[in-house]
Amino acid sequence: MTLLELNTLIRNTLQDAFPSTLWVVAEISEMKVNRSGHCYLELVEKDEATDELTARARATIWSYTFRMVRSYFETTTGQPLGEGIKILAQVSVDYHPSYGLSLNIKDIDPTYTLGDLSRKRREIIRRLEEAGVFHMNRELPLPLVPQRIAVISSATAAGYQDFADQLGRNAYGFHFEHRLFEAFMQGSEAVPSILAALDAIFREEEAFDAVAILRGGGSQADLSCFDHFDLAYAVAQFPLPVVTGIGHEKDETIVDLVAHTRQKTPTAVAEFFIAGLLRFSERLEELERSVVAATREILEAREEELEGATFRLRGAFERHTRLAESRLRRGGQRLLTGSSRLLYREKQELHRQRFRLSAATSGITGEERHRTKQAERELRHAIRRLLGKEESTLGHLSSQFRRRIRQKLADNRRILDHAAQTARMLDPGEILRRGFTLTRQNGKTLRSAATADPHSPLTTLFADGTTQSQIIKTTLYDHPETLLPGGHE
Amino acid sequence: MTTRKPSYQEAMNEIEELLAKIESDEPDIDDLAEKVRRVATLIRFCRDKLTKTSEEVEKILGEMETEETN
Numbered sequence: 001m002t003l004l005e006l007n008t009l010i011r012n013t014l015q016d017a018f019p020s021t022l023w024v025v026a027e028i029s030e031m032k033v034n035r036s037g038h039c040y041l042e043l044v045e046k047d048e049a050t051d052e053l054t055a056r057a058r059a060t061i062w063s064y065t066f067r068m069v070r071s072y073f074e075t076t077t078g079q080p081l082g083e084g085i086k087i088l089a090q091v092s093v094d095y096h097p098s099y100g101l102s103l104n105i106k107d108i109d110p111t112y113t114l115g116d117l118s119r120k121r122r123e124i125i126r127r128l129e130e131a132g133v134f135h136m137n138r139e140l141p142l143p144l145v146p147q148r149i150a151v152i153s154s155a156t157a158a159g160y161q162d163f164a165d166q167l168g169r170n171a172y173g174f175h176f177e178h179r180l181f182e183a184f185m186q187g188s189e190a191v192p193s194i195l196a197a198l199d200a201i202f203r204e205e206e207a208f209d210a211v212a213i214l215r216g217g218g219s220q221a222d223l224s225c226f227d228h229f230d231l232a233y234a235v236a237q238f239p240l241p242v243v244t245g246i247g248h249e250k251d252e253t254i255v256d257l258v259a260h261t262r263q264k265t266p267t268a269v270a271e272f273f274i275a276g277l278l279r280f281s282e283r284l285e286e287l288e289r290s291v292v293a294a295t296r297e298i299l300e301a302r303e304e305e306l307e308g309a310t311f312r313l314r315g316a317f318e319r320h321t322r323l324a325e326s327r328l329r330r331g332g333q334r335l336l337t338g339s340s341r342l343l344y345r346e347k348q349e350l351h352r353q354r355f356r357l358s359a360a361t362s363g364i365t366g367e368e369r370h371r372t373k374q375a376e377r378e379l380r381h382a383i384r385r386l387l388g389k390e391e392s393t394l395g396h397l398s399s400q401f402r403r404r405i406r407q408k409l410a411d412n413r414r415i416l417d418h419a420a421q422t423a424r425m426l427d428p429g430e431i432l433r434r435g436f437t438l439t440r441q442n443g444k445t446l447r448s449a450a451t452a453d454p455h456s457p458l459t460t461l462f463a464d465g466t467t468q469s470q471i472i473k474t475t476l477y478d479h480p481e482t483l484l485p486g487g488h489e
Numbered sequence: 490m491t492t493r494k495p496s497y498q499e500a501m502n503e504i505e506e507l508l509a510k511i512e513s514d515e516p517d518i519d520d521l522a523e524k525v526r527r528v529a530t531l532i533r534f535c536r537d538k539l540t541k542t543s544e545e546v547e548k549i550l551g552e553m554e555t556e557e558t559n
Binding site: 143144145147172173174175277280281283284287288290291294295298299302 | 497498501507508512525528529535541
C-alpha cells in the first residue's frame with residue numbers, strides 16, 4: 001500500500017465516521033487571514049487546572065463563511081474573533097491526503113463565547129475579590145482638587161485629543177496639568193504596555209492626583225485587554241484613583257469595575273475632573289461668603305453696642321446738663337431774690353431797655369429812631385430813679401447811724417456821772433468832813449486798837465487839821481463785828 | 490519645591506478652622522481683622538492655584554525681565 005492509498009483510506013474512514021457536521025468547543029490559539037480572505041486557525045484545548053495543552057487541531061474558515069461569521073460574532077459578543085477566544089464551532093472533519101487533518105468551520109455560535117466570557121469575567125472578579133483588591137481603588141479618597149492627571153492613552157487616539165481639548169477649554173479657567181503615558185490600547189501589546197505605563201506613573205506618584213485611562217471612542221473593537229486579570233489587579237491596587245474613559249457603551253470591563261470612577265468617554269472624564277475643581281471652587285466661595293457674613297455680623301453687633309453706649313452716654317450727659325442747669329437756675333433765682341428786689345427789678349428794666357435800645361438801633365427808621373430816643377429817655381429816667389432811690393436808702397442808713405451814735409454817747413455820759421458820784425462819796429476828805437477821823441502812830445495809820453502802842457503819842461487827822469493825844473486806856477471788844485465804824489458816837 | 494506652600498487640603502482646613510473660630514468665639518476687632526485677612530489670603534491662594542494665574546503670570550514676567558536684561 002502506498003502512502004496515498006493509506007491516506008485515502010483514512011479520509012474515507014473519517015468521512016464514514018463523521019458523515020455530518022459536529023459542534024466542537026475549542027479555544028483559538030492562532031488565527032491568520034490570507035489575502036483571499038480565508039481564515040486559518042489553530043484550535044486547542046487546555047487542562048483547566050494546569051493550563052497544559054491537551055488537544056490541538058488545525059481549522060479553516062473559507063472566506064465567504066468567515067465574513068459572515070466574524071461580523072455576527074463580533075457584533076453579538078463585542079469581542080473580536082481572535083486568539084484566546086473560546087468558541088463553539090460547527091465543523092466538518094476533513095482529511096486531505098497531502099495536507100492532513102483539518103476542521104472546516106461552517107458556523108460559530110457566539111452565545112457560547114458570551115457565556116464563556118462572562119464565566120471568565122466572573123472568575124476574574126472572584127479572584128480579585130479573593131485577593132482583597134477588588135474595591136481598593138474605589139475606596140481611595142478622590143483628592144480635594146484633582147488637578148494633576150496622569151493619562152494613559154495613545155497619543156494619536158481621538159479620545160485623548162478630546163480629553164485634552166475639554167480640559168484646556170473649560171469655562172472656568174481652571175488650570176490642569178496632564179501628562180501622557182503612552183500605551184497600546186488594544187491588541188496583544190495592550191496589557192503589558194498599560195502595565196508599564198502604570199509602573200512609570202507609580203514612580204512619580206507624588207506628582208499626580210489621579211490617573212485617567214482613555215481609549216478613543218467609536219468602534220466596538222477589542223476591549224478584551226480591559227478584562228485581563230493582571231491589568232485589573234494592577235488598577236485595583238494602584239495608589240492613585242483611576243478614572244476610566246474607555247469609550248464603549250456595552251458591559252463594563254473589569255478595569256471599569258475596579259477603577260475609582262468609570263466614565264463612558266474621555267470627554268466625560270475631563271468633565272468629571274472639571275466638576276471636581278468646580279465643586280472646590282464653589283466650596284471656596286461658600287466659605288468666603290460665610291466668613292464675610294460672620295464678620296459683618298460681628299462688626300454690626302459691635303457697631304450696635306457702640307451706638308447703644310453713645311446713646312446712653314448722650315442721655316446721661318443731657319440729664320446731667322439739665323440737672324446742672326436747673327440747679328444753676330434755682331441758685332440764680334435765690335441769688336436774685338436774695339438781693340434787693342428793687343435792684344433786681346431795675347436791672348430787669350435796664351435789660352429790657354437795653355434790649356429795646358439795641359433792637360431799636362438795629363433797624364434804623366425814623367419811627368424807630370424816635371422810639372429809640374423815647375427808650376433812651378425812659379432809660380435815663382430809670383437810671384435817675386434808681387440812683388435817687390439808692391441815695392435815699394443811703395440817707396436813711398446814715399441818719400440811723402447818727403441816731404445810734406448819739407444814743408451811745410448819752411449812755412456813756414450817764415455811766416460817767418454815776419461813776420463820778422461814787423468817786424465823790426469815796427473821797428477821804430469828804431469822809432473826814434462827814435465826821436470820820438484817821439489815827440496815826442509812829443507815821444503809820446492805826447487800823448486796830450490791839451496794835452496801838454500805849455506809850456507813843458497818837459496823831460488824829462481831821463478834815464481841817466490834826467491833834468496830838470496820849471493813850472489813857474485800851475479796851476478790846478468781844479464782838480468787833482457788831483459795831484459798825486463811825487456808828488453811834 | 491523649595492518653599493512649601495500649603496496644599497488645598499491644608500488651606501481648606503485652616504479656612505474652616507478660622508471660620509469656626511469667627512462664628513463661635515467673639516474675637517475682638519483686631520483679632521477678627523487678622524483672621525479675616527488670613528482667610529482672604531488662603532482663598533486667594535486656592536483660587537490662584539486653581540487657575541495658576543499668578544504663578545504663570547509671574548513666570549512669564551520673570552522670563553520677560555531676564556530677556557530684557559540680556
